[in-house]
Amino acid sequence: MSSIRCKTLLHWYxxxxxxxxxxxxxxxxxxxxxxxxxxxxxVKTVLPRYRQWFHTFPTIASLAEAPLDDVLKAWExxxxxxRARFIHQSAIRITEIFSGHFPSDFNxxxxxxxxxxxxxxxxxxxxxxxxTPVLDGNVKRVLKRWHQKPEALExxxxxxxxxxxxxxxxxxxxxxxxxxxxxxxxxxxxxxxxLCPVAPHCRAAFHVDILAEKKKPVAVQNLYWQVDMHxxxxxxxxxxxxPDKGIWAGLWTPPIRELDKKPxxxxxxxxxxxxxxxxxxxxxxxxLPTGHGQWVRDIRSLALPTGIHRLLTS
Ligand code: SF4
Numbered sequence: 001m002s003s004i005r006c007k008t009l010l011h012w013y014x015x016x017x018x019x020x021x022x023x024x025x026x027x028x029x030x031x032x033x034x035x036x037x038x039x040x041x042x043v044k045t046v047l048p049r050y051r052q053w054f055h056t057f058p059t060i061a062s063l064a065e066a067p068l069d070d071v072l073k074a075w076e077x078x079x080x081x082x083r084a085r086f087i088h089q090s091a092i093r094i095t096e097i098f099s100g101h102f103p104s105d106f107n108x109x110x111x112x113x114x115x116x117x118x119x120x121x122x123x124x125x126x127x128x129x130x131x132t133p134v135l136d137g138n139v140k141r142v143l144k145r146w147h148q149k150p151e152a153l154e155x156x157x158x159x160x161x162x163x164x165x166x167x168x169x170x171x172x173x174x175x176x177x178x179x180x181x182x183x184x185x186x187x188x189x190x191x192x193x194x195l196c197p198v199a200p201h202c203r204a205a206f207h208v209d210i211l212a213e214k215k216k217p218v219a220v221q222n223l224y225w226q227v228d229m230h231x232x233x234x235x236x237x238x239x240x241x242x243p244d245k246g247i248w249a250g251l252w253t254p255p256i257r258e259l260d261k262k263p264x265x266x267x268x269x270x271x272x273x274x275x276x277x278x279x280x281x282x283x284x285x286x287x288l289p290t291g292h293g294q295w296v297r298d299i300r301s302l303a304l305p306t307g308i309h310r311l312l313t314s
Contacts (some may be wrong), residue, residue: 005146005201006168012197013177016184018043021050023176028102028127029060035119036087040080043183049078061100064091072250072303079273079306081249086114104128117158125171133161134175138182141213145186148203150213188213223278224259227268227311230285235295237312239302247276252302255289269314271307280311 017023020043022034033053037046056074057063063071068088075084090112094102103109104127109120118139121132133139135157143160144150152160161178168174185196191208199205230238239252259281267279296302299312 003167005198006164006174008197008201009177009181010168010170010173013173013180017176017180021047026127026172028104028123030054031123031126032090032102032115033087035122036083036114037078039083039119041078045078060091060094060102063088064095064100068250069303076303077306081251081303083114085250086112089113090115102127106130106132122175125165125175129171131162131165131168131171133158133165134179135161136179136182138186139175139178141188142178142182142186144213145191145204145208146198146202150209218275221276222262223276224262224267224281225278226257226259226281226283227253227308228255228257228283228285228289230254230287230289232295236297237295237299238289238293239296239299239304240291240293247273247278248305248308250303251305251308252296252299253305253308255291255293269307269311271305271310278307280307282311 022030025031034046034050037050037053053074056070057066066088068085071084071088072081075081078084093112094100098108102123103112104124106120106124109115109123110117115123118133118135122134124130124132125134135154139161140157143157143164144152147160149156164178165171165174181196181198185192189210191210193199193202193205193208196202196205232238238254240255242248242251242253242256244250262279263281265281268282269280271278271280299309304312
């Protein structure tokens, strides 16, 4: 890693960084929530949800005390609900084990549910000024291009990332700058080498082989689900809570039955997940529901998956 490249990238970041609310704080609770929200969700979607989160749960203690249902409700629409469950578990752990204070030790951060090495690196550098690298998808791509090694493995990437941050004058800004470069000029499909501040120090500059970098597409699995709809003008709609594991874990839906084969009729709604396409078929019932569940008049009072929301409100 050349020190000129370090200085150039940090200078570019200082001049051109996007103004994002989590870049105005080093409070670990705020950084933690922003990092988890940003893992699978676009910045523009996260922005209003990030602000709203701290109105609902202003402190780690308030988050730990809240019922899981409230946390899932606050996460509604962000997808990958496992993240919300992990956040809740970690808030409880922070309250019980760390006296309510977010830990500053890297291994303690790593011990929290849903926090991997890269996220721990972000929190540890942004909040506690530690030289712990971030290695998310954007940073991996930048490092592979700098070294012109599209096939580089995790171990090698971590070594490059650590070596780079060791030479940077500011650990937090370094991680932010690497993520920013990957999210802007050094994007996966359209690298803008002509605008890139570190092009003179990049081995792949102006001849990135996008096709060679492309990963094999993952096959999409089709699922056919019958949604048993019990509606009652006086009581509302019958909803049950899904099991703790699997798709839409812990969220509220009408009773769902997985069908063995694709029905002849058109689905009422199709919901796309990353690697799954769920075809939903409404089955209107006039019988009374059985089993555990509840009548719900206002579906906004519970956490429902986006696909079910759309189905019920379309
Ligand atoms: S020169 Fe091109 S490939 Fe290299 S880091 Fe910059 S944008 Fe990415």
